[in-house]
Amino acid sequence: MSCKIVPCLHYRDANAAIDFLCDAFGFERKMVVPGENGTVAHAELVYDGAMVMVGSVREDTPYARTMQAPAEGGASTQSIYLIVADPDAHCERARKAGAEIVMEPETKDYGGRGYTCRDSEGHVWSFGGYDPWASAG
Secondary structure: OOOOOOOEEOOOOHHHHHHHHHHOOOEEEEEEEHHHOOOEEEEEEEEEEEEEEEOOOOOOOOHHHHOOHHHHHOOOOOEEEEEOOHHHHHHHHHHHOOOOEEEEEEEEOOOOOOEEOOOOOOOOOEEEEEHHHHHHO
């Protein structure tokens, strides 16, 4: 069995965030489990073999007490990098859907081209053509 990492993100309005992630970044809904009062208990979104899990912010659980949404103050302490075929076209799609582009597409010294943005609730995402698996020696 190989190891796989699946990032998990929490949103105040997870339903709107799912729409945004699909419209802006090209994710597709694999599974969305409704929660109480219009929340999302659990969602799985896929993009070309990659996956992120999304859920609504919950106020009073042990796990929720370890998290803070970017919009609630402070800088993000992690980001997600997703390999895409055409970073420039992907950036334009994200921009048109309302993503805040914080680093315009550029060619990196270590190879590949990419950009960085914030999603509808401030999570930081980077998209690029650099594949560290392909260049690993």
